[in-house]
Amino acid sequence: MSRRPTIADVAALAGVSRATVSFVLNDRPGVAAATQQRVRAAAKELGWTPSRSARSLSTGRAHAVGLVLSREPELIGTDPFYPAFMAGIESVISETGDGLMLHVCRPGDEEATYRRLDSDRRVDGVFLTDLRVDDPRLALVAELGLPAVVVGAVEGGTQLPTVNLDDRPVIRHAVRHLVELGHRDIAYVAGPEEFVHARRRRQAWADALTEAGLPAGSVLAGGFTAEGGARATQALLARSAPPTAIVYGNDLSATAGMAVAQEAGLRLPEDLSIVGFDDVPLASWTLPSLTTCRADPTSWGRAAALALVEVIERGTAEDVELDPATLLLRGSTGPAPVRGASA
Known part of the structure; x- marks a missing residue:
């Protein structure tokens, strides 16, 4: 055919009405199996597929x-x-x-x-x-x-x-891991406070410190962004007694935090331990590779x-x-x- 095939062409080749073609190719019930097979074979032979706009009109859906x-x-x-x-x-x-x-x-x-x-x-x-x-x-x-x-x-x-x-158990696990490594000053760089999941992760970190018998740690806003993670890390490291470990609300802020710490002359993990969240592809390629929580x-x-x-x-x-x-x-x-x- 020199022109683009239409639903009428499919109907003519299959020997059925245009309505039947529409029913078959929109998976509507009520058409015999043999007829369905004939319609699909005709559509395939002609290389015809329904346009999205026509399909939406026939089904009442936007798809x-x-x-x-x-x-x-x-x-x-x-x-x-x-x-x-x-x-x-x-x-x-x-x-x-x-x-x-x-x-x-x-x-x-x-x-x-x-x-x-x-x-x-x-x-x-x-x-x-x-x-x-x-x-x-x-x-x-x-x-x-x-x-x-x-x-x-x-x-x-x-x-x-x-x-x-449920992202709370893995945050508690991360804190327990740090406590087992001897860390007692574990800070947290949090996501936006208005987000439910950001609050849950921050609360899980606080609960884990309590469970470990440690005092409340420092919390700074990171906003789930690289810029926020960098600023929060700079503020934590500028303290007279900076934390020995920092847990971040996501990997983006954590990788920025790693760069800030290394720029300040700290060795990771000898001077500072860092944990992220998400396990983005970059996390395994940082130097050192990032300990993180995989949420998939x-x-x-x-x-x-x-x-x-x-x-x-x-x-x-x-x-x-x-x-x-x-x-x-x-x-x-x-x-x-x-x-x-x-x-």
């Missing part, structure tokens, strides 16, 4: 799922969590023929973004990530009737399906996508509890230095 990230656009490229998370999503929706619509909006524009996605019928459902304390999005998606899956735990619970990974964002994305597809198709899905994060011991942690010893 896309949404991920809205509320942060400054220039910060998106610096966060290694989301590329892996989105890869997990894509591994699922590539099989369903759906697409992922990513929206990056500045803080304050979030509600308008969700309302626009819903009113324009751009997506069939959304992922809610970076849960905040008293997060207004939970009520918003309920008001809109927009299918949604929550990625992470919600304080006080929610009626929406959740995909969660790809598996988060995959599980969240499976749950959202189920919510879209069936109206509900079971909560999913992923395997807990694990501590990966590498070169950035070692025995506590003896105070007053020469380098």
Whole structure:
């Protein structure tokens, strides 16, 4: 054929109506198996696939799922969590023929973004990530009737399906590891206080110090960014009695902290031990390699996508509890230095 084939061409070759072709290729019930086989064979022979717009009209669906990230656009490229998370999503929706619509909006524009996605019928459902304390999005998606899956735990619970990974045990494990190495002054560089998972990790660190019989440690904000991690590390090392170990809310701030410490002339781990969180690909290539907590964002994305597809198709899905994060011991942690010893 010199022109692009159409649904009418498929119908003519298969000897059925255009409606039957639409039913078969949109996986609707009620078409005999032999007819389905004939239609699919005709479509394959002609090299015809339904356009996304036509498919959306026939099914009443957008065939896309949404991920809205509320942060400054220039910060998106610096966060290694989301590329892996989105890869997990894509591994699922590539099989369903759906697409992922990513929206990056500045803080304050979030509600308008969700309302626009819903009113324009751009997506069939959304992922809610970076849960905040008293997060207004939970009520918003309920008001809109927009299918949604929550990625992470919600304080006080929610009626929406959740995909969660408990990150508290691994933080306590990291602190115990440092205590066993002789560290008694273990500081923490925290993520944004409004994020539920940032609060949980900080609280797990504080609880572990209490369990070890140690006094409360120093907490500085790092914001989950390299710049924040660097500033917090500089402030901690400038103290008259700096900590001998620092736990960071994520790997990005931890790797920046490592660079700051080494620039200050400290040896890792002889003078300072450092622990991160996430296990981004760079973590095993730093010098020394970074001891960190592996949370596997790809598996988060995959599980969240499976749950959202189920919510879209069936109206509900079971909560999913992923395997807990694990501590990966590498070169950035070692025995506590003896105070007053020469380098």
